[in-house]
Amino acid sequence: MRYCINCCIHLLPNDLHRQCFRCRGPDHNNQKCPVCRGENKIALYPDGKQMKWLAVLEVRTDHCESWNGFFCLRKGKLCSLMFGLIIMTLVMVSYILTGAKHGLLLIPSPFHYGAFASNPSLMDNESLSDMKDYYQPSKMNISYVKDYPSIKLIIDTITSKIEFITRQRPDLEELRKQEPHMFSVIPNKFLPNSKNPCWYEEYRGNTTTDPYATNSYALYSKRFRIIFDYLRKVFWNHLYHYKDKHYRLRCLPHFYIIGQPKCGTTDLYDRLRLHPDVRFSAIKEPHWWTRKRFGIIRLRDGFHDRYPVEDYLDLFDLAAHQIQSVLQSEAGKERGKRNNIIIGEASASTMWDNNAWIFFYDNSTEGEPPFLIQDFIHAFQPNAKLIIMLRDPVERLYSDYLYFASANKSAEDFHEKVAESLQLFEGCVLDFSLRACVYNNTLNNAMPVRLQVGLYVVYLLDWLTVFNKDQILVLRLEDHASNMRYTMHMVFQFLELGPLSEKQEALITKSPASNTRRPEDRSLGPMLPTTKAILRDFYRPFNTKLAQVLFDDAFLWKRT
DSSP: OEEOSSSOOEEOTTOOOOOOOSOOOTTOOTTTOTTTTTOSOOOOOOOSSOOOTTOOOOOOOSSOOOHHHHHHHHHHHHHHHHHHHHHHHHHHHHHHHHHHTTTSOSSOOSOOOSSSSOOHHHHTTOOHHHHHHHTOOOOOOOGGGGSHHHHHHHHHHHHHTOOOOOOOOOOHHHHHHHOHHHHHHSOSOOOTTOSSOEEEEEEOOOTTOOTTTTOHHHHHOGGGHHHHHHHHHHTGGGOEEETTEEEEEEEOOSEEEEEOTTSSHHHHHHHHTTSTTEEEOSSSOOOTTTTGGGTBSSGGGOBOOOOOHHHHHHTTHHHHHHHHHHHHOOOHHHHHHHTTOEEEEOOTTTTTOOGGGGGTOOOOBTTBOSOOHHHHHHHHOTTOEEEEEEOOHHHHHHHHHHHHOOSSOOHHHHHHHHHHHHHHHHHHHTTSOHHHHHTOHHHHHHSSSOGGGGOHHHHHHHHTTTSOGGGEEEEEHHHHHHOHHHHHHHHHHHTTOOOOOHHHHHHHHSSOOSSOOOHHHHTTOSOOHHHHHHHHHHHHHHHHHHHHHHTOGGGGOOOO
């Protein structure tokens, strides 16, 4: 005998019992009802397959189902399927309408901006890599964006949001509050008889003390331990002894090569090193102002102990030793010959990398950094000279991709990464200012390619808020490659270096180029024409502003 699972009505073998009422009425007796007592119920067998969303539970009786029952179940499945389709349609409509408010986009930007990493719960204990994972864009197939018109909509949205606003320069007292130790070590006056910002600092150690024992560059960089071993050996010979006290000469650079990466800064550095009056830091790119002083060694590794300013000053000890010899020289002729030594530093991140500010400076305005690298450099060295080497930002980005990408490099992969990065950048400028997006660590880490590095004019304008225009020399890699002798003469004149012999000049200008594209990267060929057209559209308004600031149309990088 069979009973309905919902009531006590007896069922015949072919009875489908289409009208089943859960309400049994006043005559229903739970004690006498075999169903309520758990006897002779219809057995429920869930399908043995993996259950998914909107799956239908198939009800089977202990006896063979009739054809009528079969059609009933089929009808139930059909109803469930229709219900599922209705739900999916509603979800899709909501999804498209949500994206439409961002400017006719069929798919909204995958980067979600709730806040600019200002959430204390995220900031207290999470590393840089943790933050990157938190804001990682969704993995999706973006092959559709290879259609130029669809990406052009994104670029048009970005262009409509571009606004160059002069930043407010912070007061000196505000800078002192942020970096009190730095201001306690570096004096506000330097030796008058040196081109470089140098001063004497009392050394309290003895002959057995290792002056570089705690230097973070020596501890973390195995490649430079040989340099520090040499400095240890000669350190005591270069101390200045006065009234039973020992003093060491400390120096900061006279000039900085501040950017940009993949624009020929390494080649310029290698050629300037050959000049007899130029000395550089023991390490080509200390990255102290932008990264090491915040405790960043590699972005993917998060934070380490912060490198104190003393560690940075140690890198100029080799040059300081030579300047020390000049200052103590008793031969006036020798002093006049060697007193022209100038010190340089060539970290290509100095111009643009302010990503760490958000982890240390809280009083930001609408996501913009309250303090930038140039604010602190100017506070100590208002007369510093700055050299910038630029190139076509479109070509720079592709070179940057080929140099830093580790695997699966191709023109097609580069195209997809450009498209995804444009979506991320567009999502930011819809809600925040251009400066806030350019200096945002989370966005910059999330973008697969470094689009922001090619926005040269944004960085240059911020440097011009603290330094005079005649203190900055801006060069183009294209000019350097075509007429190296001319660009090097511009640099020599800018740095007020003395004349060279023909042999010395030939050594500097005719040496092979440094840090060129690797052979395996050359085999990949150029970027796709569509990608180049997209990037030219993206960078065009920024290049136009740069040419206006520099009064030089060569920085438009127009196609020939």
